[in-house]
Amino acid sequence: MITEIVTFKLPKGISRAEVMEKYRTTAPAWSKNTDLIRKNYFFDEAESLGGGVYVWTSPEAAEKWHGEDYKQRIREIYGSEVTMTRFDTLLVVDNVSREVSELDAD
Numbered sequence: 001m002i003t004e005i006v007t008f009k010l011p012k013g014i015s016r017a018e019v020m021e022k023y024r025t026t027a028p029a030w031s032k033n034t035d036l037i038r039k040n041y042f043f044d045e046a047e048s049l050g051g052g053v054y055v056w057t058s059p060e061a062a063e064k065w066h067g068e069d070y071k072q073r074i075r076e077i078y079g080s081e082v083t084m085t086r087f088d089t090l091l092v093v094d095n096v097s098r099e100v101s102e103l104d105a106d
Contacts, residue, residue: 001037001089001103002062007051009080010043019043019050022077035061050078055089062086 010019023041030039037055044050056062066084074082092101 001092002054002056002059002086003089004054004056004062004066004084004086005051006054006066006082006084007049008074008078008082010048010050010078012048014048016043016045023050026077033065035065051082059086 020043027041030036035057037057039055040053042051042053054062054066056065071082074080089103092099092103094101
């Protein structure tokens, strides 16, 4: 499992409502992606920063869905370059299911 943090600059002065409108247009496609376990969208109004935290099934899935086509879509939708950082997920605390799961490296 891979956790990926994606950030991109937003136009100065963009409102929370405007960002939500853009996020809502992308959510349906992500909800159908079987390689994606979870995505959390975020917004920092003070820094004009947007992005998401993705949890992928594998490093290959992250690479597959966040390649050059994805980077181009970010440029088109938000007008900026994207920064992506990927991490190997070792342990998950899920307070909804009340489970703590250690993930094998295999």
